Amino acid sequence: MxxxxxxxxxxxxxxxxxxxxxxxxxxxxxxxxxxxxxxxxxxxxxxxxxxxxxxxxxxxxxxxxxxxxxxxxxxxxxxxxxxYPGRSVIPADPVVAFLNYLLEDYGDEWLTKAMFHYRWYYDADIEIAGSVLPHYADVSRPDAELAMMKQAFAERQISRLYVVGSNETTAVVIEDSYKRFLACLNEHLKSWPFIMGRRPGSADFGCYGQLTQLVQFDPTPSKVAIDGFPRVHAWVSKMEDLSGVEPGEDDFIDAGAMPATFIDLLKEVGRTYVPVMLANAQALEQSLDKVETQVEGKAWEQEPFPYQGKCLQWLRIEYARLSEDERATVDDILAGTGCEALLAPAM
Ligand SMILES: N[C@@H](CCC(=O)N[C@@H](CS)C(=O)NCC(=O)O)C(=O)O
Known part of the structure; x- marks a missing residue:
């Protein structure tokens, strides 16, 4: 070996x-x-x-x-x-590193709701995922065995939709947010090759991971991307292998000159991830059996998700690690995006 x-x-x-x-x-x-x-x-x-x-x-x-x-x-x-030193995906400026952490967590913890929802909610998507995914363990398995696996696999995943909060109530919220995220990313990519600027940060990889499935595999969300956002579709393919990119020292976005399109991405985070992460943390704290809140004026209901409670704590630890000046700069950037509520002292 x-x-x-x-x-x-x-x-x-x-x-x-x-x-x-x-x-x-x-x-x-x-x-x-x-x-x-x-x-x-x-x-x-x-x-x-x-x-x-x-x-x-x-x-x-x-x-x-x-x-x-x-x-x-x-x-x-x-x-x-x-x-492994070099070619870092964590910006050297702690303020930009914090924003990168926040957007990475948005990709990992919010976009994943869209990914899991679309795949296991619509018949066309269930059909394709159920037919293809069981092949990944062993591509030569006999068809009869795969037919059995297809059903068991799909049933297991559908029964877990509740974990990410996909249900009749939240479907519209999740789908609207996916479309708005694509629109925001599309605008940003008109000027910047990556979310984090002229070189990729870990946030780029987090969002990319979810988009490989949403944009390239599952038919319902792929159609949304291909029809409306070919630029984002191309970005996802380019992200797959960035081994030839030569990043420069100053290539991450600058905390002193935040692009408006980056702020718009943060505003989208503020509309969805923020209220749900906060309501989830509150439900966990109060040992409630349901998370209930509003996202963009629409109802959100799901079972509490303990791991996402920890994610919010880790984000706050990152914020607490910043110096007072750095925290003030983060606060200025986040003011009005909705994300500032994540970091407000507990009531
Ligand atoms: N927070 C973890 C999440 C990893 C995760 O949720 N992985 C999924 C597959 S994409 C998984 O293993 N789910 C359990 C299962 O499928 O049994 C990470 O960032 O790596």
């Missing part, structure tokens, strides 16, 4: 797997991609199991040099920054 190649396990239909693969290519970190989920995947037996059953998994050495199975892309990206 060539131990200079970083092992990563995942599947092509997993947005977080795609986020990490693209990141590894951009960062020029040599890797080997073990295709499959936790069960029946390549390399099984030779590598440890993760504590939490999620993909992608990166196998990284602990302090004794033993490979450990690690999950959760956001902290993993920061760890890779320490272990």
């Amino acid at each position: 060539p131990d200079d190649l970083l092992p990563i396990r995942g599947v092509p239909a997993s947005p977080y797997t795609r986020k990490m693969l693209s990141l590894l290519r951009y960062r020029r970190i040599p890797y080997r991609f073990l295709q499959g989920n936790l069960h029946g995947a390549q390399g099984e037996g030779e590598l440890p199991q993760p504590k939490v059953g999620l993909i992608p998994i990166l196998y990284l050495p602990d302090e004794h040099g033993e490979l450990q199975a690690e999950v959760d892309s956001t902290p993993l990206i920061r760890r890779l920054e320490d272990e």
Whole structure:
């Protein structure tokens, strides 16, 4: 086993797997991609199991040099920054790094609602995902076996729509927000090759991961993108392999000259992710069995999502780490976007 190649396990239909693969290519970190989920995947037996059953998994050495199975892309990206210098995806300016963190979390925790919703809500999308996805574990499985897997797989995923908050009430909110996000990104890309400026930040990879599925795979949201936003469609394809991009020191956006289109992206985050993250945290704090809030004047209802409660805490820790001056600059940038509510002291 060539131990200079970083092992990563995942599947092509997993947005977080795609986020990490693209990141590894951009960062020029040599890797080997073990295709499959936790069960029946390549390399099984030779590598440890993760504590939490999620993909992608990166196998990284602990302090004794033993490979450990690690999950959760956001902290993993920061760890890779320490272990593999150069071609950083974290802006050097702490203010811009904070905005990058916020938009990465929006991609990971909000756009994923659209991704999972479209895939398992509409018959045409269920049909395609159910037919294709089971092939990823073993492309040569007999058709009869796959037909059985198709149904079981689709049923399992449909039964988990509640986790991301996709239901009859929220469908319209999720779909409107997806379309507005595409429109905002489309405007931004007219002047900037990446969300974070002239070089990609981890936010670019987070949003890209979800868009690989929304824009390129699932038929209902793909049609929205192709019909209305061919520029975004092209961006997603370009993001897949940025190994040839040569980033410059000053290529991230500048905190002192925020593009209006970047502020518009933050405003979109403020319309959706912000009220839902706050209502979710409140429901968890009060041990309520339902999150209920309004998004753009429309009802939002879902079961509380403990992991997203932690995401909000981690975001606030990032904010608390800033100096007083940096926090004031972040506050100025976020004022009026709706995102400032995330950081307001608890009532
Ligand atoms: N926060 C994690 C989320 C990873 C995640 O949710 N992965 C999904 C697949 S895209 C998963 O493994 N779900 C469990 C399952 O499918 O059994 C990250 O950023 O890596």
